[in-house]
Amino acid sequence: MKYFRYTLDDLEKSANRKRFTYISFFAGGGGSSAGYKLAGGDCRFVNEFQQVAVDTYLENWPGTPHICDDVKNVTGKQIMEMTGLKKYELDIMDGSPPCPPFSMSGTKRAGWGKEKMAYGMKQKNIEDLTWEMIRIAGELMPKVIICENVKGLTMEYAADYLQRMVKDFEGLGYSTVWKVLKGHEHGVPQKRERIFIVSVRDDVLDKIGLPFMCLSSLFPDPSSEEPTIRDAIYDLKNDPQNIEEAKELTKLMKDSSKGHWLYGFDTHPDYPGSGPCLGLRGINDFSSVVSIGDNIVKPWFQKQIQDGIISKEDEKHSYYMSRIVPWNQAAHSLTEQGLQPRFMGGNHMHPEEYRVYTPTEAKRLMTLPDDYKFRGTIDEKQARMGLMVAPICMAALAERVYEEVLEKYNA
Numbered sequence: 001m002k003y004f005r006y007t008l009d010d011l012e013k014s015a016n017r018k019r020f021t022y023i024s025f026f027a028g029g030g031g032s033s034a035g036y037k038l039a040g041g042d043c044r045f046v047n048e049f050q051q052v053a054v055d056t057y058l059e060n061w062p063g064t065p066h067i068c069d070d071v072k073n074v075t076g077k078q079i080m081e082m083t084g085l086k087k088y089e090l091d092i093m094d095g096s097p098p099c100p101p102f103s104m105s106g107t108k109r110a111g112w113g114k115e116k117m118a119y120g121m122k123q124k125n126i127e128d129l130t131w132e133m134i135r136i137a138g139e140l141m142p143k144v145i146i147c148e149n150v151k152g153l154t155m156e157y158a159a160d161y162l163q164r165m166v167k168d169f170e171g172l173g174y175s176t177v178w179k180v181l182k183g184h185e186h187g188v189p190q191k192r193e194r195i196f197i198v199s200v201r202d203d204v205l206d207k208i209g210l211p212f213m214c215l216s217s218l219f220p221d222p223s224s225e226e227p228t229i230r231d232a233i234y235d236l237k238n239d240p241q242n243i244e245e246a247k248e249l250t251k252l253m254k255d256s257s258k259g260h261w262l263y264g265f266d267t268h269p270d271y272p273g274s275g276p277c278l279g280l281r282g283i284n285d286f287s288s289v290v291s292i293g294d295n296i297v298k299p300w301f302q303k304q305i306q307d308g309i310i311s312k313e314d315e316k317h318s319y320y321m322s323r324i325v326p327w328n329q330a331a332h333s334l335t336e337q338g339l340q341p342r343f344m345g346g347n348h349m350h351p352e353e354y355r356v357y358t359p360t361e362a363k364r365l366m367t368l369p370d371d372y373k374f375r376g377t378i379d380e381k382q383a384r385m386g387l388m389v390a391p392i393c394m395a396a397l398a399e400r401v402y403e404e405v406l407e408k409y410n411a
Contacts, residue, residue, distance in 0.1 A: 001187040001220065001396035003227035008060060008369045011037050018042040020406045023079065023142075025071055025095035025133050029056040029384045032094050032148065034368060035394025039402060041092070044083040047074050053384060055375040071132045076139025090142040091406050092398070096389055097130040097149060130165060138172050143204045143409060144401055145169065147197040148389050151180055154195055165197065174199035177215040183333070185222035187392040189232040190331040190365050194389070196397055200405060208408040218404055220396040229351060230327040232364040245358035246350075248378065252341040253355055327351050331365050339382035359385070367392040 011034060019040035024033055027046040036043065045065045048054050054068045065082045067074055080086065130147070137145055153162055166176045176199040183192030198218050205212070236242040325331050331348070332338075338348040339356055348356050357365060362385045363372055374381040 001392055001399070002223055002225055003187045003189055003231055003367065003392065005364070006038075006369055007371050011369055014038050014040055015042065020091040020402055020410075021085070021089075022092035022094055023047075023083070023090060025074075025093070025136070026097055026129070027057060027066075028053050028096070028387055028389075029374065030060060031366065031368070031388030031391055032096060032394050033057070033061070034372075034391035035389060036092070036094065036398050038391060038395035039398035041398060044085060044090070045079050047071055052376045052380055056373070056384060059373045059375055071129055071136075074132075074136065076136050079136070079140065085140070087139070088141045088143075090140055091144060091410075092401070093133075093137055093140060093142040093145045095130075095133045095145075095147050097133060097147065131168070134165070134168050134172070137169075141172070141201065143201050144405060145174065145197075145199040146397070146401070147199075148394070149195050149197075151193045151195055154178075154180060162197075169199040173202050175202055175205060175212045175215060176200075177218065179216070179219045181219065181393055181397070182222070183390050183393050184226045184330040186220060186396045187223065187227060188330075188365075188367050188390040189227035189229060190333055190390075192333040192390055192393070194393070198397075198401065204405060204409050208405060210405065218397075218401050220400045226330055228328050229325060229331050229365070232331075233357075233361040234327065236358075236361055236364070239360065242358050242360040245360055245378075246353060246355060249341050249355040249358055250353070252378070325351065331357075334362060334365060334386050336383045336386035339386045340379045341382070356382070362386075366390055 015037035017040035020042065021044050022036050022041045023045040024036075024043065025047045027033060027048040028050075030046075033041075033043055033046065043061070043064055045067075046054075046057060047067050047069070048057065049068065049070050051068055054066060057066070058064060067078065067082075076087075133147070147165075152158060162178070166178075169176045176197060178195055178197040180193050180195050183190055183194070196219070198215070200210075200215065200218075210217075334348055334357070339362055341356055350357060350361070359374060359378065359381045362382065363370065366385050366388055367390050368385075368388070374384060376384070
């Protein structure tokens, strides 16, 4: 699927085709739902425990049946009573369980079972929430289950966790396949890699004659065209709302970075033509200007460490901050913290201006509708987008699952 722009009206027209039914857990602000609607999905129910996320969802799709509560308190019986669906009738059950335990920047296995920050709150054992979703799947027995999560779930430290998921789905009577999809290969203008786990009920596979060895056909083919930052946001330079958001973010970043990390743009004096640079302020009030290229950044930090100007820990954080990507490339994967101007000054930087992407720009980079609405402060809006599933990538997968499984089974 290629990158394209659309509005909420376009989304509603697509959803009105009602090609399949779906429900969504850990629904957030509605990124996965936007993808299912693009593919013609009819949303019957969503669950999300953060009120600001539910408010955002309902701002765009008022009247959606929902429960704003911990998934541990939700049952299949409740959902069937609210939706009128019967066991075995639902087409797709969707869920994106919290990812901090598997994030590439997280604590990994060492943090499992311990308190950790997630969605602005301290929580314990959030890695266990996946099994709450599997519990509800057993109560509803949908035809297809689709889970999305960070790429870290495929790493060695999470292997047992992923294998247990597959085994538990198998115990319910499902065959499971998974794959890491690269957003820039599926219409998303950012290097966003996410694992998608697709489980199909065995009796459904038997009826349509799709053998387990062919389940990989459910994943969409990559596009040869990579969408760029320019494709997504260049025209917003003269957009009045975007200009105002940019002014606010610039001020917030300048206020939050005093005496800390970022303080301005320049060209590295020793490397003419090196392109956009970030100024970094170290622990000893040392300041300099650093280019973004690995061939410049890493040697520069190594020398500062050797000279005792900055510490190894400073190198880790400072280098991570330098996330400027030129117009003609896809952006880095947007994150919850990286889009927030107050978090270490932000690290998903605009190609030309000293600021992170605005909410209007981030919506484009996440492939959300231009008129999608968000509730909350600017930090909450930015964080919500960094957590979302990219709709166009989800739509590509949902289209394939519908064509290869649901359309044939429901015929």
